[in-house]
Amino acid sequence: MPKVQPNPHRRHTVTQPRRAVVREVGLRDGLQSIQAVLPTARKKEWIRGAHAAGQREIEVGSFVPARLLPQLADTAELVAYAKALPGLVVSVLVPNLRGAESAIAADADVMLVPLSASHAHSLANLRKTPDDVVAEVARMRAARDAAGSKTLIEGGIGTAFGCTLQGHVAPAEVLRCMQALLDAGADRVSIADTVGYANPGAVATLFGQARAIAGERLCCGHFHDTRGLALANVYAALQTGVDRFDATLAGIGGCPHAPGASGNAASEDLAFMLQDMGIDTGIDLHKLLALRHQVAAWLEGEVLHGTLWRAGLPKTFDATRIAA
Amino acid sequence: MPKVQPNPHRRHTVTQPRRAVVREVGLRDGLQSIQAVLPTARKKEWIRGAHAAGQREIEVGSFVPARLLPQLADTAELVAYAKALPGLVVSVLVPNLRGAESAIAADADVMLVPLSASHAHSLANLRKTPDDVVAEVARMRAARDAAGSKTLIEGGIGTAFGCTLQGHVAPAEVLRCMQALLDAGADRVSIADTVGYANPGAVATLFGQARAIAGERLCCGHFHDTRGLALANVYAALQTGVDRFDATLAGIGGCPHAPGASGNAASEDLAFMLQDMGIDTGIDLHKLLALRHQVAAWLEGEVLHGTLWRAGLPKTFDATRIAA
Numbered sequence: 001m002p003k004v005q006p007n008p009h010r011r012h013t014v015t016q017p018r019r020a021v022v023r024e025v026g027l028r029d030g031l032q033s034i035q036a037v038l039p040t041a042r043k044k045e046w047i048r049g050a051h052a053a054g055q056r057e058i059e060v061g062s063f064v065p066a067r068l069l070p071q072l073a074d075t076a077e078l079v080a081y082a083k084a085l086p087g088l089v090v091s092v093l094v095p096n097l098r099g100a101e102s103a104i105a106a107d108a109d110v111m112l113v114p115l116s117a118s119h120a121h122s123l124a125n126l127r128k129t130p131d132d133v134v135a136e137v138a139r140m141r142a143a144r145d146a147a148g149s150k151t152l153i154e155g156g157i158g159t160a161f162g163c164t165l166q167g168h169v170a171p172a173e174v175l176r177c178m179q180a181l182l183d184a185g186a187d188r189v190s191i192a193d194t195v196g197y198a199n200p201g202a203v204a205t206l207f208g209q210a211r212a213i214a215g216e217r218l219c220c221g222h223f224h225d226t227r228g229l230a231l232a233n234v235y236a237a238l239q240t241g242v243d244r245f246d247a248t249l250a251g252i253g254g255c256p257h258a259p260g261a262s263g264n265a266a267s268e269d270l271a272f273m274l275q276d277m278g279i280d281t282g283i284d285l286h287k288l289l290a291l292r293h294q295v296a297a298w299l300e301g302e303v304l305h306g307t308l309w310r311a312g313l314p315k316t317f318d319a320t321r322i323a324a
Numbered sequence: 325m326p327k328v329q330p331n332p333h334r335r336h337t338v339t340q341p342r343r344a345v346v347r348e349v350g351l352r353d354g355l356q357s358i359q360a361v362l363p364t365a366r367k368k369e370w371i372r373g374a375h376a377a378g379q380r381e382i383e384v385g386s387f388v389p390a391r392l393l394p395q396l397a398d399t400a401e402l403v404a405y406a407k408a409l410p411g412l413v414v415s416v417l418v419p420n421l422r423g424a425e426s427a428i429a430a431d432a433d434v435m436l437v438p439l440s441a442s443h444a445h446s447l448a449n450l451r452k453t454p455d456d457v458v459a460e461v462a463r464m465r466a467a468r469d470a471a472g473s474k475t476l477i478e479g480g481i482g483t484a485f486g487c488t489l490q491g492h493v494a495p496a497e498v499l500r501c502m503q504a505l506l507d508a509g510a511d512r513v514s515i516a517d518t519v520g521y522a523n524p525g526a527v528a529t530l531f532g533q534a535r536a537i538a539g540e541r542l543c544c545g546h547f548h549d550t551r552g553l554a555l556a557n558v559y560a561a562l563q564t565g566v567d568r569f570d571a572t573l574a575g576i577g578g579c580p581h582a583p584g585a586s587g588n589a590a591s592e593d594l595a596f597m598l599q600d601m602g603i604d605t606g607i608d609l610h611k612l613l614a615l616r617h618q619v620a621a622w623l624e625g626e627v628l629h630g631t632l633w634r635a636g637l638p639k640t641f642d643a644t645r646i647a648a
Binding site for chain 1: 340485486487488491492519520521523524525526549550551552553555556558559560586590593596597600601602630631632635638639640
């Protein structure tokens with residue numbers, strides 16, 4: 001790749017991490033929300049391609065009953081496949097103890113336990129209250145420790161900025177749930193704007209407060225682009241010191257109640273923003289865009305998102321920073 | 325409108341202005357970039373609708389030769405029309421002294437003089453060097469003062485984050501041009517990411533430096549959404565104290581070299597972000613979305629942008645803040 005002049009706009013003083021992780025959740029949060037069912041062989045190709053493009057954290061699926069999400073029934077096989085790729089941190093979603101036992105048996109690196117800070121959303125979606133989830137996390141922790149497993153438990157607090165059912169969700173309730181998850185034995189926590197209700201001012205405040213409570217154990221932000229604010233929200237969270245963000249290739253996924261509305265932050269756009277800011281993601285954007293092209297072909301007919309694939313990298317983009 | 329509970333996420337501590345202006349530039353930056361030619365009567369309807377929705381600053385056109393931009397040939401008539409609407413600040417783009425004389429004769433409130441910080445872009449687009457533009461601004465100022473006119477002169481520094489022709493543009497050159505414009509008699513200055521090359525880190529730095537030089541006279545940020553970063557860039561600029569942003573309804577406009585790529589920040593999405601952060605824009609989003617619907621129908625076949633029109637306002641959006 002030709003060496004280009006360093007972008008003179010990159011010497012800036014804003015506090016920001018030197019490195020950040022774009023955690024690919026397209027195989028879980030993306031595929032569970034769309035019509036297409038991707039065959040296991042394609043999913044493996046995707047995982048291999050993401051790894052080859054430099055992604056080092058991938059959520060490969062969800063240990064939920066196959067009758068609920070048949071498109072994710074191959075999760076155990078995908079964990080085994082992904083674990084064989086060097087340096088790849090493999091995460092899965094687990095809704096309950098049974099799922100956690102599967103994650104431990106599969107030797108996943110991380111299991112993400114969703115908790116919905118909205119009481120109404122929690123009951124509708126998980127059929128549990130937030131405190132029931134906290135109690136389940138304590139049981140997961142006991143099971144994990146009893147098994148001598150190293151699978152990390154991440155409590156993912158969703159609907160943290162409001163929800164489509166109950167509307168407002170109090171930040172104090174989000175923080176209470178966060179503390180409760182940590183007390184119950186979660187190794188780390190993350191915050192999700194499940195329905196795309198966050199704005200960067202609210203993100204700056206809540207992530208700032210959460211960081212004061214959880215420190216480095218606040219490990220990830222998860223933003224949906226429903227109202228075009230996913231990347232603005234990432235930037236706001238980044239300034240509070242968070243350095244890991246969930247995203248999906250081509251922005252797939254999203255809210256079934258708003259057809260066509262953007263889903264998750266698009267991995268390629270997010271990686272571009274971070275790298276163009278001088279934050280190393282380890283990702284080769286050319287390879288990631290090529291993978292997007294391939295996955296887009298597999299998902300023909302689905303609504304895809306993102307802007308970089310169409311606009312291309314700017315002439316000022318510093319290729320020497322790619323896959324540094 | 326029903327009173328709703330204030331959004332508890334809105335009590336935050338990030339420094340931000342209490343009020344901000346979404347300056348509508350769709351009639352100029354939008355319409356000059358698309359195929360459709362909007363009849364004068366439609367443009368008047370648009371201006372009236374924007375005013376009724378609470379927008380108080382509109383760029384209605386450009387005083388350039390009609391043979392170059394026939395779709396903007398009705399600018400003088402639009403200035404006269406818009407000036408009759410109470411409290412509306414009417415701006416026009418002027419590329420040279422002749423245009424400035426037309427703006428003064430039309431009694432526009434603001435004339436925006438574009439300067440391209442990229443030498444290559446300046447020569448290709450304006451057929452002048454940046455310093456030629458500075459010299460022209462001095463002549464405009466003399467003409468304005470000689471006429472006893474109150475039309476404000478705004479120097480708009482474009483390609484401030486790089487350009488598609490020469491690539492990098494040094495921040496020092498942007499700041500030099502800014503100081504030169506102010507010295508030559510510009511009343512105020514603004515910074516534009518003409519081609520969508522900015523990222524929020526670069527914006528924070530450059531706007532911070534520009535603010536240190538120009539103070540309150542740095543009056544506006546203009547961001548394109550080519551790579552999905554317009555709103556993240558607005559947020560970064562907002563934190564430096566800038567409180568006026570250009571935007572176009574439905575995000576129309578954009579770069580002719582990237583067909584289909586997003587154009588400007590969408591006015592409705594930007595107004596939503598600001599208001600949801602508790603920053604008063606004076607805009608009634610329901611009315612603005614209705615206007616978008618109308619303008620979209622007039623521009624059938626053109627690529628439109630934005631997300632709010634599809635996703636709708638969140639349940640947590642505080643209607644009592646609308647048009648406060």
